[in-house]
Amino acid sequence: MKVRILVRLKPGVLDPQGRAVHHSLDHMGFEGVEDVRIGRMIEMEVADGTDDATLTKMCEQLLANMVIEDFVIEKMEPA
């Protein structure tokens, strides 16, 4: 089973990288960009039937830093 995990900064946590990319987009002439926030995507191949509780533990204990980040787990169809 393929699992995709999106790790994103919590709302309200300043994202200096996103801000710098936002500035670059402005300088390049792209108009109408209101906000940029940068996160991380992790794709994993895990045994079919790996339960949500286990995936959540992986996120909470390593893949995300719960002080500053939130995560979303997306299970993809088995290949």
Next chain:
Amino acid sequence: MAAPSNSFRAAVITFPGSNCDRDMAVAIEAVTGEAAIRVWHGDADLPDRLDFIALPGGFSYGDYLRSGAMAAKSPVLRAVVAAAERGVPVLGVCNGFQVLTESGLLPGALMRNAGQRFVCKTVELEVANTSSPFTTGYEKGAKLRIPVAHHDGNYFADEATLDALEAEDRVAFRYTDNPNGSRRDIAGVLSANGRVLGMMPHPERAIEPAAHASLGGADGRGIFENLVTSLISA
């Protein structure tokens, strides 16, 4: 050669990618007169009867995932956490501070510097706590000049955590001119019992006397001297 029973037993942990471990060991020996024991990240056990554990700076595991995240899950860290819970003093500098927050021994997180740039310079710190083993010899408000060299030194914690840290006198040091966007100018944080200190500046790079002032000065020495003094008097 058998070490005398009252000798100072310090361990310096080396992770793949640590690069200040030797500096830390040299600093410890310069101040205490005792060579530090070097411990590899894969070791599941620490030497017994340790007086002090240091987590050095560097780029453990290439800063993969997040700075300090992988090292915080390494076998030796379980032993470090257990030792800290027994009250063994632990100092984490720079990447070592990141490892301490990632492991949960200290609250908060170290984020990318607000200015996006790697910051490498000597900064001025103000001593905020004077009761921990690391800071007991200082006057409150004393100024220290200690080098920083980091990309992810922007200390973050939510407002409630920051309020609690201040109420519990757990901010060890503050920047007088914040180089990285750290909340409330925090440069160093203590555990609830005051025996775990994480700080971004490198005291181990500031232990040589005035002759080498251009190489960072000697203001970092006090942190190690305070620790030795407090352990002797304990």
